[in-house]
Amino acid sequence: MSSTADLFEQAPAQQPLAERLRPKRLAEVVGQQHLLGEGKPLRVAAEAGALHSMILWGPPGVGKTTLARLLVAASGLPFMAISAVLGGVKDIREAVEQARVHGRAAVFVDEVHRFNKAQQDAFLPHVESGLFVFIGATTENPSFEVNSALLSRATVHVLEPLQAADLHELFDRGCRHLNAQWSEEAAAQLIAYADGDARRMLGSLETVSRAVQGVVGEEQLKQVLGKQLRRFDKGGDAFYDLISALHKSVRGSDPDASLYWFVRMLDGGADPRYLARRLVRMASEDIGLADPRALRLTLDAFDTYERLGSPEGELALAQAVVYLAVAPKSNAVYTAYKAARALVEKDASRPVPMELRNAPTKLMKTMGMGQGYRYAHDEPDGFAAGAHYLPEGVEERFYTPTERGLEGKIAEKLERLREANAAAREGLGKR
Known part of the structure; x- marks a missing residue:
């Protein structure tokens, strides 16, 4: 814990340069002008001495701790700091006791996303009562890492990487x-x-x-x-932002952007096997039957990487990235799969039609199982026109092919088959 009185004492020479140069006034802060410029929220709060509960969200080294300290100093409130890495509920209790002595205090929690739900909940009554002005700092998306109750009582301010x-x-x-x-x-x-x-x-x-x-x-x-890696958080927002950019670039048919984000992830230390798995997913989700070769090519690239390793095998993955980017796109299979799952999850367990059931025994045959089934290979063109394969009462069409790539031909064939079905069923209805 610390107080505003000793907050900005001269740092000893052995402290890191970043600590020795830490700004002592808001005017010395570099960057974050969208928050600190004239008329901007944190500038207004500091000038009015009206500190509010907030969460400072941004990547490492952009001034979250510095801003918290300077804003508290401007408010005149006692300052108490808790590290979520080292602290716990005991530290929160101590902060409550000290705040009660002063009547009100600002509590700064660094790495707040590392506190579990129970620890975060411990702040709520004191924030609601006004005993605490809560300031949390996090590198992770607070939507996922901070309890909704605490999040609703604090304003989220997003800090940007320094230019x-x-x-x-x-x-x-x-x-x-x-x-x-x-x-x-x-x-x-x-x-x-x-x-x-x-x-x-x-x-x-x-x-x-x-x-x-x-x-x-x-x-x-x-x-x-030496050879240093760029900032890359294998488990945080930077990771998911980059893979999102790669996936969307492939979906958007931009091979240059796709290669850029792919190399950015490799350069940052992403596991090439993870990237290979995502490429396989893209081949099914975004290309599908518009170009079925895409799935085979990504699996081959995955296998090549497993055989060669880095860096040689990375070229095969890069080849797959470019192929996926330039391939015709279709999410028709992905959409059909989701629609079928949605129906099955909400629908009753409809019985399998009798003609589609397996009948390996005489008893099962006498019960009518398998009767009326038409073996498609024995029918003209290998298609049993007019036959039904869905359970009774299910009329949905899940798969609607696009006109792109191979799916254009698939769409034409399905249309012919549906016309043949309609004609056959109309003929049966007239008998």
């Missing part, structure tokens, strides 16, 4: 603080590597500057940092 200009300003501050010199090319490479994360950039800036004598160039930067 290159913002990072450059912080880079210049860091260089002045460290008395470091960098070439323009090395600075640009470090800023690109930071990928919107100020803490990551300042940490790398300090590491490289202390390791290199003189001006830091691109070669020295590579030697110190």
Whole structure:
């Protein structure tokens, strides 16, 4: 726990550069102008000293903790910090006791998504009573990770990754603080590597500057940092955003965008086998019978990767990505499958028509099972016109092929078969 009195004491020299450069006033904050610009919500709240319960949602290193501290300082309320990684209900109880001493307090919970439902529920009565102004910080989507009851009592503010200009300003501050010199090319490479994360950039800036004598160039930067991966959360929103972008690019028939997102995920450390599984899914969901070769090709690519591994096998997956992107698209099978499932889930268990039942014994045959069944191979063109295969009372058509790719021919054939069915049933009705 900490109070506003000691919140901004001079940081010791051994603290990371990002901590030493942490802004002490809102005017020093870089970026997030959609929240801190003139007339914007957090700027207005700070100027009015009217702090409200909120959840700050954004990727790492964009200023969530800094904003929370500065907003609390502007409000004049006592500040209490709880880490959801290390804390628990006991820390919440301690915060309640301290808040009661002061009459009201701001409670900041870092990584709030790591608290379970019971721990999050422990805040509710104190937020409702006004004892707590609740401020949560999270890198995960609060819609999924924060209880709806707590979410309804807090305003969600979305923080964005810092832009290159913002990072450059912080880079210049860091260089002045460290008395470091960098070439323009090395600075640009470090800023690109930071990928919107100020803490990551300042940490790398300090590491490289202390390791290199003189001006830091691109070669020295590579030697110190080595091959680093871009920010990629294998279990969080960044992961699902990227796979969503890949899937939608394939569905949108854009091979360039599809390859870009595919490589972004590989570059970030995604398991190629996971990507292979998703490609197989896309072949069935978005292409289906418009081009049945797509499914076979993705399975072959999957098998090739299993045989070759990385990086050689990744080329086969890239081939599958491009093929899926340029293939004709149809979700007709996917739609038909969902419609059939929906009917079966809500419908009664209708009996199998007698003519379609298996009759391996004499008793079953005497009961009428299998009688009247027409063996399609013995019929003209291999089709028993007029026969019924759905249970009685079920008339739905689940599968409606598109006119794209092979499905265009499938649509033509189904139309001919339906016409033959209608004619045969009309003839039976006249007898």
